[in-house]
Amino acid sequence: MKKIFVVLMFIFYGLLNFSQAKDVKITLYDEKNFELDFNMKLMMGLTKAENDSKYEKLVNYIDENLTSKNKVSYTTNINLKKSVIEVFSENGDLLYKGKISKESAMLLSNTLELARNLPLTINGKWQERDNFFDKLTENVNITKLNGKVILSVEENAENKYGKTTIIVKNILKRELTDSEKKELLNLKEVDLLYSYKKYMESESLKGYDNEKLEIIKEDKNLKMIFERMFKDNKSIKQEIEYADDNRLKGISRRYEYGILKNETFFEDPFTVLVKQYYPDGTLMTEIHYNKGEIDGEMKGYYQNGKLKYTSPYTNGKINGHYKAYDDNGNLTEELLYKNGRFIEQIYKE
Numbered sequence: 001m002k003k004i005f006v007v008l009m010f011i012f013y014g015l016l017n018f019s020q021a022k023d024v025k026i027t028l029y030d031e032k033n034f035e036l037d038f039n040m041k042l043m044m045g046l047t048k049a050e051n052d053s054k055y056e057k058l059v060n061y062i063d064e065n066l067t068s069k070n071k072v073s074y075t076t077n078i079n080l081k082k083s084v085i086e087v088f089s090e091n092g093d094l095l096y097k098g099k100i101s102k103e104s105a106m107l108l109s110n111t112l113e114l115a116r117n118l119p120l121t122i123n124g125k126w127q128e129r130d131n132f133f134d135k136l137t138e139n140v141n142i143t144k145l146n147g148k149v150i151l152s153v154e155e156n157a158e159n160k161y162g163k164t165t166i167i168v169k170n171i172l173k174r175e176l177t178d179s180e181k182k183e184l185l186n187l188k189e190v191d192l193l194y195s196y197k198k199y200m201e202s203e204s205l206k207g208y209d210n211e212k213l214e215i216i217k218e219d220k221n222l223k224m225i226f227e228r229m230f231k232d233n234k235s236i237k238q239e240i241e242y243a244d245d246n247r248l249k250g251i252s253r254r255y256e257y258g259i260l261k262n263e264t265f266f267e268d269p270f271t272v273l274v275k276q277y278y279p280d281g282t283l284m285t286e287i288h289y290n291k292g293e294i295d296g297e298m299k300g301y302y303q304n305g306k307l308k309y310t311s312p313y314t315n316g317k318i319n320g321h322y323k324a325y326d327d328n329g330n331l332t333e334e335l336l337y338k339n340g341r342f343i344e345q346i347y348k349e
Helices: 007-015 038-044 046-050 053-069 102-116 178-185 189-199
Strands: 071-079 084-089 094-099 135-145 148-159 162-172 200-209 212-220 223-229 235-242 249-256 259-267 270-277 283-290 296-301 307-314 320-325 331-338 341-348
Touching: 038 046, 038 053, 038 135, 038 148, 038 162, 038 189, 046 053, 046 178, 053 071, 053 094, 053 135, 102 148, 178 189, 189 200
Parallel strands: none
Antiparallel strands: 071 084, 071 135, 084 094, 135 148, 148 162, 162 200, 200 212, 212 223, 223 235, 235 249, 249 259, 259 270, 270 283, 283 296, 296 307, 307 320, 320 331, 331 341
16 A cells, blocks of 8 residues: 555554554554655655655755755645645645555545544454545644754644644754665665654654544653543553663553553563553552563462462463462462363362
8 A cells, every 4th residue: 555645644553553462562653564754754854865856846945945044834735535645835836746545545534533532443444434534734844953853743634523633743853964864765664663763852743633632642762652532631541661772672551541550561572571450559460471472470469469379371371380369368279280281170278
């Protein structure tokens, strides 16, 4: 499927896969389909480095304004029914016109619905709806300030249910060298996903449904946050802290209505430990993993902190002595398993 060069495509398509995989590294993006959107490539100077003649007028316009004024503005109009994208200068001059696939137009319209708390997929398949957006408009500003480059985008789209607005602000630490641009242009998918971020100071996004804040995404100082807002100021939040710029190791935390539900510790490319918690913050379960399989001693706890059970695993299969305890710490049951098969009951209270 062709990809559309807009901010929503690479941010929101990834959010559909938000923390779905239990045995792999947590990510807010679809690593297999990731590519930088067109505005990001323009800000980072990658489009110029590609030297594609169809973007020459647009690239020259951006270069001239950044050189003379340290800022540039342009508008992108995307006709989703006709699958046409047009980019205009601040004065209304056409800088670029191209086509997108109908599949991409439908996908983009569906991604806009993410700001409306509606389920877009069932069993991994897009759901047909009568909510198709006819047009998406982007107002884009790129600014140079104190050696940094700032991309600001406001995206607006309407259908019969109302207006969806997306506000994006991304800050590049500094301008890239020619060799750095070439390096990024040669990368694809997951390699590109984690390499470009080392040049970013921060990335932020806010999504509004009829002027009501619905989603927040922030990525700064090796911490990524995605938060979905609900009624009565309640929210579900996923927070990821990375150990270093490689983003191969870290901790993911999920909060529901302000309460920590679980923590996932990961080391590329697998989860190594999952902790689940009771509403009061007491540890409920501990599950160890090795290369995507449960491996080691799984432990469960009562809300008073006492051990509830222990269950040894090897390569994803229960293997050894399962032991259960009452809330006073007394043994109530012991079972023997071998390679996932029940062998015998050793003790029963």
